[in-house]
Every structure is written in structure tokens, then in C-alpha cells.
Amino acid sequence: MAMPRFHTVAAFVVLAVSAAWVATGEFSSIGSAAQDNSDQAHKTEQADAPQQKLLRTVAVMQPDFIQHNRIIRVSGVTAPDKRTTLATRNAGILGELKVEKGDTVQVGDVVLVLDGAEKQSMVNTARVLLDQRQKEAENVERLVKEGITPSTQIDSARSALASARSQLEAAQADVDRLTVVAPFSGVIDKVMVEEGSWLPSGEAVAVLLQLDPVVALGEVSEREIAHVKVGSEADVRLISGEIVSGKVRHISLEATAGTRTYPIEVAIANPDNLIPAGMTAEIMIKSAAVTAVRLPRSVVTLDAAGNLGLRILNADSTVGFVPIDLIDDSPEGLVLSGIPLDAKIIVAGQDLVSEGDKVKAVPADATLISGATVKRAEQPE
Incomplete structure (x- = not known):
């Protein structure tokens, strides 16, 4: 009988070994076990590595406090100090009209005479x-x-x-x-009749205005009315850009029902009648001076509850928040009160942090204070 060849025997041996390997189940678990061992090793390395937290850099400053008058701004309009419509007191033909539009009259001057x-x-x-x-x-x-x-x-x-x-x-x-006279000194603004016309009793003939002083009328909110007093100084910015000065002469004791605001009057000297009535105006009333700081508008922010205020740096390098009271809005910036005297105000980067965050603080230079953007750098603790 012939002996089997060597390669035939070797093939049978390999086949038997392979069958035994598959039967043990080791083939299917080699890759998974290797991956699990790798992941576990990576997690162990991360757990052993030191933890590092990134801090935001903010710029802070200690403000210079000033004494500043609270400015209450309200929209208004100019009005004459006095206004009246002159009318006939008897019926008749207008025999003599002694005034024209724009004429200045004194109290007691004759305006017209009926025949x-x-x-x-x-x-x-x-x-x-x-x-x-x-x-x-x-x-x-x-x-x-x-x-x-x-x-x-x-x-x-x-x-x-x-x-x-x-x-x-x-x-x-x-x-x-038969004679109509001026009840006060002023300017004839309108004339509604002509000589020779028949006028019944009570017919309107002219409008007389007294524009010295001229009055700026406005309404102050119920929150600010406590800061306004009779005699308070006020500046009035006219629509032309001109600013004139006056004083509060009247504050209504009853609020307007629809708006809950209090009408006020500011008297302004107008000897030459250069300020007309009916002009749009902004009334800026000055109240008592308070301790405040002047800061750029970009510094003001909101807290989580929506309150207006500033973010400050606490002693432990965490972020705090203080509410503010807006005193004035000037071209140089906002004038704010209610800030602690020892406060370090975050003037750049304040919108990138929240109360309680720990930060890295750097002194603010003039560029940052003026509103320039701070670099949002991050440093390890």
C-alpha cells in the first residue's frame, strides 16, 4: 500500500488545529479584548493626569468718583406764558383796526374800535x-x-x-x-377780521400771545417726580440744537390718568421773543448732586434677572454684580450712582463672564476704558 504524501498529511493537521481553535471561542474575543484594554488604559491615564481649568482674562479699574447733578430728561414743547383770543363785546361795524400780525402791544393798548x-x-x-x-x-x-x-x-x-x-x-x-384793548403785554399772533366788516358781539378778532417768559411743558414719570422741585434749574434743548436755561415754576399735584405722569412747567426768559411757541424741546431738570462715576456705555450689562448694573471683581477674584442708578447720559459716557467706593469695575470682558466665575484680572488702560475690545485670552490656573 502506498504511503500518503507529506503535503497531504500537513493539510489534515492544519485543518484539525483550526477546527479546535474555533471551537474554543478565542477567535471572536481577541479584537474586543484588545480594544477594551486600550480604552481602560486611556481612562487610567486621564484620571492620573492633573486637572486644569481655563480662566478668562478681564480688565478692571477703580473709578474716580465725582459729584454730579441727577439729570431728569423729559420730552416737551414750548408754549406761551399767556394766550388769549380777543373778542368783541358789542355788535357793530369795524371802524378802525389798530394792529397787524406780529405787532407788539402793551397792556391797555387799543386793538380795534367799532363804529x-x-x-x-x-x-x-x-x-x-x-x-x-x-x-x-x-x-x-x-x-x-x-x-x-x-x-x-x-x-x-x-x-x-x-x-x-x-x-x-x-x-x-x-x-x-365798542373798543377792544389788550389785557396784557404781548404779540399779536393772528388777526381774523378786516376793517368795514360787520362783527356780532363775541366775535373773535385777534390772538394775543405773551412769550416772555416762554414756557417748556413736559411730564415727569411717577418714579422721578420726587427728584423735581419748584425752583429747580433746568436746561432746555430746542429742536434747533440751542440750549437755553430756565427754572421749574410749576409741578402738577395730579398725575395724568392715561400715562401716570405729572405735568410740569419750566419758565425761560425770552425778552426778544426769539423762541416761538409750539417747538419740540428736551427738558433736562437738575436735581441735588450725588456721588457718581462716569463710565463708557459698553460697561453696563444685565444680570440673570435682567437688572441693569455693573460686574465687579470680588476680593477672591470672582465676578460680582452691583445694580446701578442712571444719573445722566452725557457725550463722555454714562454717569452712574450706587457703586461701592472700593469697587473694582470690570470694564472689558464683562459680557463673557457670569456672577461667581473666577477670572484673571488685569489693569485696564485708557483704550480699554474707552470701550475697546479686550482680548479673550485663556490662562491655566
């Missing part, structure tokens, strides 16, 4: 009658003294004299009502 010849004649008649009754009364008194006339005639004569005097006064008053 009234018949009324003047009644005055003349009443005056003649008064003279007659005066003479009659004098004659009766003389006769009574001489004993010629009984004393009872004196009462009748005096009664007639008083009646004549009343008729003259009534006739004169009727003539006076």
Missing part, C-alpha cells in the same frame, strides 16, 4: 341830563335852606340826580364796549 356814533350821542344826552339834574338838586337844596321849599323835595331831587348819573355810566359803558 358807534349813536351810542356816543346817548352818552352826550346822558351827560346833559346829568348836568340838569345836578343844577336842579342844587337849587332845591338852596330853597330848602331859605325855607321856601319843603325839605321833602330834597329827596326827590337827589333821586333824580342819581338816576341821571346811572344813565350816563350805562351809556359810557356801552361806548367802551
